[in-house]
Amino acid sequence: MAGQNVNLPAESETREIATEESTLFATFYFGEHFFGLPIDEVIEINRALEITPVPKAPPYVAGVVNLRGQILTAINLAHRIGLECDSEKGTNSLNNVIIGHRDEPVSLLVERIGDVMSVPKGQIEPPPDMIAGVDIRYVRQVCKLPGQLLIILDSEELQAPPVESHKSEV
């Protein structure tokens, strides 16, 4: 896992704090937004995998991907959290952040993979009432970095399946 060689922020003070009370985040970008997930919630990061579309799937589901014989649901992060994304060009070029539990991992499609980052716990705040263009339901916390806001996503909520309702009707 990429988590072993961590690119820490440059300042040495942060490093000190990091050894005590800090959390590692895998970060990634979609559009202008900068996102992070606690590293222990990420299973692996994968370059573009071929996506097989699933007609009639919920709009945020881009399709399914084959990860070494295991078939995962691919969730388009932008569609999931309500980002305005103009990059409809090709979901196949997106990167896969595989998250979740052993029984059913999910691939989160993101535009660009960032570094793994250590953030002191003290800098982590509860989410504001609003973040432009992002459904706040999926935001667990935020962290104000110099010049950038790291949006820490709620992976449980991202993975939460649609409310069971249709199946029984059919």
Add this chain to the structure above:
Amino acid sequence: MGMEDDILKDFLSESKENLELLDQQFVELEEEPDNAELIRSIFRTIHTIKGTSGFFGFTTLEGIAHFAEDILSKLRDGVVAVDEDIITMLLKAVDYIKAILATLEQTGKEPDDTAYLDFIVDLRNFAEKVAKRAAAGGSQEEAPPAAEEAKEEPAEESAAAEEEDKAEAAEEAPKDEPAAKEETHKAEKKEEEKKETAPPAKSKAAAPPVVAPQLTETHVRVDVHLLDKLMNLAGELVLSRNRLTQIANQLNNPDLLTANQRMSLAVTEIQEQIMKTRMQPIGNVFNKFPRIVRDLARNANKQVQLRIEGAETELDRSIIEVIKDPLTHMVRNSIDHGIEPPEIRVQKEKPSAGTLIMRAYHEGGQVIIEIQDDGAGIDPEKIKAKAVEKGVITEEQARTISDREALMLIFQPGFSTAEKVTNISGRGVGMDVVKSNIEKLGGTVELQSVVNQGTTVRIKIPLTLAIIPALIIRCGDQRYAIPQVNLEELVHLNSEAQAKDVQVIGSSEFYRLRGQILPLVRLRNVLGLEGGTEEADGGVNIVVLNSGDRQFGLVVDGISDSEEIVVKPLGSHLKHIPFYAGTTLMGDGRVALILDVVGLSSYLKLKGEESLQQKAAVAEKVAADEERQFLLLFTVGEDEYFALPLALVNRLDKIAATDIEMVGGREVVQYRGHSMPIIRMENFLPISPLAEADHYHLIVFHMNGKDIAFLVSQIDDSLDIAVDVEEHTFRQEGLLGSAIIKDRTTLFVDVYQLIQMYDPDFFAAPQTETVTGGRILLAEDSTFYRNLLSSYLEAAGFDVVTAEDGKQAWDKLQAEPFDLLITDIEMPNMNGFELTKQVRSSEALKDLPIIAVTSLSGEDDRRKGLEAGVNDYQPKLDRDQVLEAVGRLLNEARYSQAA
């Protein structure tokens, strides 16, 4: 000698199985000391061993079996109560028997070891003690003092044997060596201590628990997870093989092809073998039911006899696990709601004990499980009333749905027919759960019920879930897999054939497949894909599918290949989509979705529901138990609506007014290279005439080898509907009656009669060896069909007498002579099968030719009909076939009479 060897082998293998069972039964017995059936079963097993060992002259074995049987007989007769000591002793005896059998298997001789003789002595003493206790009548009391001394020893042993009992006896699988050693370690130690007389080495080999490995050397106990893993690996292997085959075919290198072929065979074999390791007899589940049934019956104060058939039928263990709960639920339902209390059964002239049959068998790559009771059956009216009360359906819907549909309501969520909630069922966990569980397995559930005769639930499930044969089809730029079990056939229509045989009516499409009307579903529409659909030649590919309760055609872009696919589940975000059963990996590593045929057919039903709503909103008097049929609705003049059965129609066409020619005073059109007469209905019926127009529609019939058409102004719609035809208001020549459809009075056209009015000779000519002048009894409850059938039978020159149900038909058969009986299957009072059986069992009528006619043509019904003794089985609406059958049977009957 050879024969004796064979017998010995049989004896050994049978005894082995029985002994495994015994362990389990003893444990059960301990929990349930009063279970007489259990005691009898154990007794029988031991008794068989005793008898056979006597036959072979195995004296030690016979001795042990004899004394064990002695003790058991006391238990069986109830003179001694089961207690821990007795069970322990008996279990010990079983262990010794196993050890002897193991030696027998290896050497063909009994073991030569004094330990066995010692045990016989112990056992005999114990048996005597039990006998004494029995004589003292003190089954519940303490053992008399005299026996105390003797008791000490067994008690000590019991501690040892109990260990085994707990650790091992409950295990159903045969033991492998290390496991057995571990489990019986303690027992072994004590055994050794006790039997110091026996040489240590031997004691180790011969003391019962240790010998076990010999007995079971052909079996190894394997962790289930290991098997699952193997199965997954086999799956991966199959995928790699598929990929390799593709590459090999591309490269076309002969060496590679040969090597690949050889590997391919091995992979297939591996897959099959691994699959087999996962197969278990359904008996593993069924065997739990005698007990369940007994308890349920006792709680409900009912008498129930359980019959189990086909317990050896094998299926995948993952299915076996899942199937148990649904089965239990259905058995509960049968006992709770199905089988009546004894006193009511006696009133109904049924045996006071109800019969419950659990049956399993293989059919066409699937496993069929049936649960059948001879109880009260399910009254569709009650179901409907209940469904309305619970808000599952509206009152209008209740009036329009058929009995079959009403029965299926039981599977709706929130539905329970129990009039009173008992502690067995009616607790809100409904049949809907059963249905969804079975559908999750890729199976289907059907329900058949006859009031006062019982209910049969039939479950069809695939043999295995892991690797299934599938058809790969293309749609859009993706591939999809369709499980082979649902596949009936493939049809490719070129554009010409498509224009001819695919009919677009309203928003639905139909294809006429060998006389059957097949609703079509376009996969592109279902999946909401856009873009061009057809093949290069403008044709269509139709995959004919069977979803259990109906057949339909799936129109796809292309058909690729047949492949073994590995089923992988869909993620929770996609599970709710009804059209997919899972996913699979193709040979090239790409993912394909597996289509769920039941789900696809529900798409069809959804469409059907629109028409159901139309019906519900409208129909005042639509009898529920009329059979459903596809009707074609059309108009001639303004505001007059007509209907005829779609199945009679050969095709629909549109012509320009200028295409109509007058030839010999009759109107004809050029059609498929010849002149086809066209009928203006207003010439024969008192209806407003066809309005002048540039174009007309033709309803073309192909009968008696000829084409003929009705000229109409508009084709309106087609409906799958159950209608009650009111025959009094509009009954006249050329009309069968009327009904309210879509809020309008609609006249039902008697196609046959109308054609005959137009051309009295139309049906006369080339019928094969036309037989005329026969008396036919027609039993048919639906007015519509009765009139239709008698109309074309009379037109063909037969004398037709009608009856409205099987009972009436039977009375008429008694009163007057008939040459032939035509009977519907589904009828009130007495159905077609029963009528047939009754006729066949009557001395005077047993040779009467019988034709069963039906609106549905299931292979199952056909089989049942032939079993009941009908001579032929035909679809009602197929005049030519029915007449052909009538002619043939009458000819045969006359010929055999003359002979």
